Amino acid sequence: MRVHFIAIGGSVMNNLAIALANKGYLVSGSDDFIYEPSRTNLTKNGLMPEQLGWHPERITEDINAVVLGMHAKADNPELVRAQELGLQIYSYPAYIYEQAKDKTRVVVGGSHGKTTITSMIMHVLKELGRSFDYVVGAKLEGFETMVKITKDAPLIIIEGDEYLASAIDRRPKFLLYHANIALISGIAWDHINVFPTYQEYVEQFKLFIESIEEKGTLVYNKDDKEVQNLVSNNNSNINKHGYKLPEFTINKGVSYLKTSKGEIALQIFGKHNLSNLAGAFTVCEWLGISREDFYQAIGSFKGAARRLEYVADYAGSVVYKDFAHSPSKVRASIDAVKEQYPNSKLVAIIELHTFSSLNEEFLQEYFDTMKQADEAVVFIDQNSFRQKNIKPIEALTIKKAFNRDDIIYFNDAQNLEGYISQLDPQGKNVLFMSSGNFGGINLVNLSDKFFNF
Incomplete structure (x- = not known):
């Protein structure tokens, strides 16, 4: 071949x-x-x-x-x-389907949490010695590649993206997998360059549900009203299994999952990640994994790369980086760090990088998303405006969009570095959020400057 x-x-x-x-x-x-x-x-x-x-x-x-x-x-x-x-020409999701059409296909979709839920399921399966293939959008600890396609594995776990498949196939990728088990974590408007209205975007998830194989299973987040609405209005011949945010506690910076078997110490934190865990748990139940085995395996899960990923810490202060860039992800990540470290101030720094986030109309979706940050910083690499052929965004526009007059706005990486260097780290944490690279800044070196090394 x-x-x-x-x-x-x-x-x-x-x-x-x-x-x-x-x-x-x-x-x-x-x-x-x-x-x-x-x-x-x-x-x-x-x-x-x-x-x-x-x-x-x-x-x-x-x-x-x-x-x-x-x-x-x-x-x-x-x-x-x-x-x-x-x-014969395929988009990559269409070709993955060709390779996996005789396997049980688990497809994880949603505007946020896809990578984390997919990686949680993969981690549990690996810990339990199950044979499976996978497609995931991030490099995960314990996995050499982001894609594994074999002849014999009976199961494949796929991170299902709602973005278009290719230039000649304008369907969302997740429709092409024809899931046996599908999950929707939540819906929040994104990709406005191809889905210019909110309703057009939501429609793709309606089609995703309809693409599930007959008598297949939909696992869905019952805490998300938009998802609930889609599920209520769907009459497909499929199983529907909702999940909710589980009970948990935080003690000395560690989150514990409350279960019938006692509390399980976790290496992840944040309500959005606990919700993701509940989704992964439900999928694993449908794959025949017992609660006891899931709980034993999930305790060693450290998270997906760049998803609330630890960077450095010193003298009680900590630095995290996160892939968050859409409004819902920004809010969830900030809230998670504040909840985990309630006695520390948070400096939240977001790079607006995607086509959607640099659109002045879509920018209004960020309203109050940085409300919980003690200091809020927005960075836009000035080269992004030239690359995307759009006019620069003024600081006042940023402040109005986020509903914060005290937002600090940078469009030059060196000026951002200077700001970080002069911060007093005492009693403060820093959270970097971006799907880009902050103009090429090395975040480890920048963390050293924050700690005044």
Whole structure:
């Protein structure tokens, strides 16, 4: 089997390419830019293209399948050549379905918590020695790659993204998996560049429920009113199993899950993460995992990369980084750190980076999301405006959108570094939130400056 990847440098694309190569397929690929860690991953596995750029002459009739990444445009020269030759072209979610159509497919969807819930399920399965494949959007401790596709595993756990599959397949990715067990963690408007209205966005989750295989199962967050509404109005022939935020306590900076078997010490914290745990627990129940086994396994779960991830601590102060960028994620992450450390002040720093967050109309969705932070900082790399061809946002607009007149606004990474360096760390914690990289700032070095090292 010979497979060619157009835009092989994507985070999931490169991992899928590696998984297929490990399966014995002949894999090739191309891209115009390949960044780290994709470059190292591909090089280590002998899949790094010899030359960057698009080369239609590499598209030949002996290719069995072309996998098209979202980065590639509809007029991509290699795609055009593949179409001319009549080759079989897949988006990556469509190809994953082809690889997994005979397996039990668990698909985790929702505007927030997808990666964490997926990784919780994977962690428990691994701890219990279960055989499974997976597709997840972050590098997880204990897993070498973000994608694993084998011949024999009877089960696959998939993080189901609602973003579009490819330039020629405008359906949300999670629709293409045809879940046997699906989960929806919550709904909060995102991706306004492809879903310009809230109702259009919600409609995708309605379609997601309808895409579940007949007699399959929907696991859903009963605490989310929008999800509850969709479930109530759905008449599909599926099982429906809701979950709610479980009872927990916090003692000396550690969260404990209350269970019938006593309290379970956790290495994660925050109500949103406890809700995620409840969702993972419910999915695992449907996979035949006992409560006792789940509780024993989940205690060692440390969290997914960049999801309230510990960076450094010193003299009672701590620094975290989080992938949070959408309004609901920002609010949840800030609330979690404040609840976990109620006696410390919190400096919350968010980088607005995505197309949605830099849209002045969508910016209003951030209203009061940083309310619980003692000091609120917004950073926008000035290069983002040029790259996305949009006009710069004024500080006053930011303050009105967040409903905080005291917000500190930076559009230069050096000025942000200077601000962090002059902070007094005594009795303060810092939370960095972004889906970007803060203009290339090294957060470990920046933490040292915060601690005055």
